[in-house]
Amino acid sequence: MYNEEMLELMKVVEAKRAENAALEPRRMTADEKDALLAQYHPDHKVEEFRELKIGPNKGGKVPNELADMLEANSRIAGKNIDLSNPDYECDVLIIGGGGAGTSAAIEADKNGAKVMIVTKLRMGDANTMMAEGGIQAADKPNDSPALHFVDCYGGGHYAAKRELVAKLVTKAPEAIKWLSELGVEFDKTEDGTMVTTHGGGTQRKRMHAAKDYSGAEIMRTLRDEVLNRQIPVVDFTAAIEIIKDDKGAAAGAVLLNMETKEILIAKAKTVIIATGGAGRVHYQGFPTSNHYGATADGLILAYRAGAKLRDVDTLQYHPTGAAFPEQIFGALVTEKVRSLGAKLVNIDGEVFMNPLETRDVTASSIIRECTTRGKGIPTPEGVGIWLDTPMIELKNGEGTIEKRIPAMLRMFGKYGIDIRKQPILVYPTLHYQNGGVDVTTDSMSTVENLYVAGEAAGGVHGRNRLMGNSLLDVIVFGRNAGQFASEKSKSVTVGNLTLSHVDAFEKEIADAGIATDKVSPMLLPDYARKN
């Protein structure tokens, strides 16, 4: 599948493989990392950000594309929405059917609440399904939640909410146990010891995995459990506005059937937003590793309802998106490939960095190598860096790739590239929304009874997330939101339903002199070619 020029360039990589595999590249100092990020990380391109003119974060800087959506018109603007006869009524309304939404649903159901999930695609169509590498938890004797705390908080540039980090790391082992008891198959040795590896920026090997289908294995199990519990799931139905009551608390959502465009009303005592991330917004024109529905809907819904956001000016670019072949351009190449020993190599066959720096540092280093240093490998879509996958078997023995990263073997194999024998080409891809809706440790936003969990929530990862902390986040805080929202629902009496906050937001847009013909939330990207 590689063209002749690529095969020619590959010879350098092959020639230096044995030597490169034996290298222990040094780690960058804190100052080196800061300088690298400031110059090369996409978060630092000032022209790509602007100040919000309205809403709870007025004056705060966000990416241009997000500002456009936060300052866009409601999908129900000018429409007469009848709230007097709700189509659905429940205790806990969960918006989103990914890892966080299903975890929340299971816990809320356990707690006796009447739960309903709405999701704009199918349950399980979520970034959780696509998480390959693993899930962190400090459960080995040489590790501790305190070490995990330092890795997470430091890796996130000391910007996370410490109380959220503390909850994430101390609830991590319990999350793994919970998943195991639901039947999730983690990689273990014969005596039951978890097979764990490093992720970028971890000081202990605490990455638990289910081959490189870690998220898929978790997601399909959670989905199966939701079905076993017979929790109602309304699929192909998007939430397009939060409904509040006259006391200012969240009390439901306006729903849109994605196929028939019918508007439906859901009334609830508490609402959980678990809508995930934003890769399909394609910030700064980057390709993305995210699923089709990752369009930041939750941020828009919450913001219009009056909830504060935090750290939404920082995105994660995964260092290793596929740069070739073009059919899988931007698709995720799991960090586990590097955890298992593959190194990043430039056009001259040099290992230019330690491959297990944090993701923001690694992505920036690849961008530097491909831009100012001019050491990238040309591809039909642009440029890439070699990720020398055959090193994995050189280090760990034949058969390792098939056993530990079968999805990668299959993904490239479909295009005639055997990653056991040939290196692959990678370049950063838009991967994760580091920030989100500001929440407390009980997962509630600044709006009463509006809970947010998973990638839609902010504060857990500061300004950079570590590998394996997102799967962990969706389980720990998905469950957390489900527990708190269901408990709270027991004492809630819903007042009169209203959408006056949406009208007020529309007025704010007009008063701020914003002229926009955009509507949000986006719901799905538009990839259809226009003739």
Add this chain to the structure above:
Amino acid sequence: MSEMVNIFLFGKKYEVPSNLTIMKAMEYAGYQLIRGCGCRNGFCGACATIYRIHGDRELKACLACQTQVQDGMYIATLPFFPLVKQVYDIEKVKPTEQIMMQLYPEIYSCVGCNACTKACTQELKVMQYIAHAQRGEYEKCAELSFDCVMCGVCSSRCPAGISHPQVAMLARRLNGKYIAPECKHLNERVEEIDAGAFNSIIEELMGKPVEEIKELYNNREIEK
């Protein structure tokens, strides 16, 4: 620009660049997808697709996001297939042969035609894992079915009406919960945390000035 090929979406002819996947070719043709499109990366099984190449007798199956178009390709997507999913309580079932007989008795009607295996978009040995399920060998069934994306193509080709992905889902959960060895260090750590063993050190971190945490972070000893 890549050369153009003719494909037939639900029988209708479109000219599309030959380097596209089926999914991107549909979008090139002007489709705004809602169903039949999920992760776009081969993990979710939303885009199961059946196709036949003009002049060829054989029906093939694939994931639209993972398969390049070919000239003369007749394409029908299968965005939903009515699999049978039995409801059970994972705490009450046990990994015995009887459980399959109770929940999915149709697996014993397998006629051995191997159509499921031939159709699998992940190239799994589907008929073989069903054979393991019949014998209550859930560990083997789990291992062989592990890469299943539950797209449902296997079941669409099955004359016995078996819902293979759901059978495998049950087998994997039984294996993960009851058959795989218990993890001692995990249980111990959960007990330690519940007993409050880390409360004071976490509280200390919560209260530390940022400069001190930076010191800790920048001087970590990284496990080899």
